[in-house]
Amino acid sequence: MHSYAIKLSAGIEARGFLFGPSIALAIGAKFVPLCKPRKLPGKVISEDYELEYGTDCLEMHIDAVKPGELAVVIDDLVATGGTLSAAIKLLECRGAEVVECACVIGLPDVKGQSRLNGKPLYMLVEPREMEHGCSDV
Ligand SMILES: O=P(O)(O)OC[C@H]1O[C@H](OP(=O)(O)OP(=O)(O)O)[C@H](O)[C@@H]1O
Numbered sequence: 001m002h003s004y005a006i007k008l009s010a011g012i013e014a015r016g017f018l019f020g021p022s023i024a025l026a027i028g029a030k031f032v033p034l035c036k037p038r039k040l041p042g043k044v045i046s047e048d049y050e051l052e053y054g055t056d057c058l059e060m061h062i063d064a065v066k067p068g069e070l071a072v073v074i075d076d077l078v079a080t081g082g083t084l085s086a087a088i089k090l091l092e093c094r095g096a097e098v099v100e101c102a103c104v105i106g107l108p109d110v111k112g113q114s115r116l117n118g119k120p121l122y123m124l125v126e127p128r129e130m131e132h133g134c135s136d137v
C-alpha cells in the first residue's frame, strides 16, 4: 500500500476496527470508523447494502472526511463485496477518494471485487476450497 498521500484509514465495524487504527498510525493518517446503525454519537450519513445472508447498513459521521482526501478502506474479510462497496459510497459521497480496499481474507467464490467498481482490492490470504471440506491458504 502506498502511504505517502493517504489521509485516512476507514475501518468497518466490527473486525475492521482491529486493523484500521494500526494502519492509520503506521502511515500517519486519521482513523475513520464506519459503524453499524445507531453507534455513532454525531450527525451521520447512512448506506444500506446487501450481504450473502440479508441486508445491513453502515454509518459515518458527516464531518469525518474533507473533500479530496485520499482514503483506504480496511476490513477483516471480503465475501460479496457489499460491505466494502457501501463503505466506498459513504466516503466518496463526502468527497473523499478511495484509492484501495484491503482485507485479511478474500473468499474466492463470491467475486467481491466485481462490486467495487474497479477499485484495487488487496487480500492478504485467499483460502482455497479443498476436497473434504477443509480449506487451505
Ligand atoms: O463482502 P461481504 O459479503 O459484504 O461480507 C463481508 C462482511 O461480512 C462480515 O461482517 P458482518 O456483516 O457479518 O458483520 P459482523 O461484524 O457483525 O460480523 C465481515 O467482517 C465483513 O464486514
Ligand SMILES: Nc1ncnc2[nH]cnc12
Binding pocket: 052, 077, 079, 080, 107
Ligand atoms: N461466507 C462468509 N464466511 C465467513 N464470514 C463471512 N462474512 C460474510 N460472509 C462470510
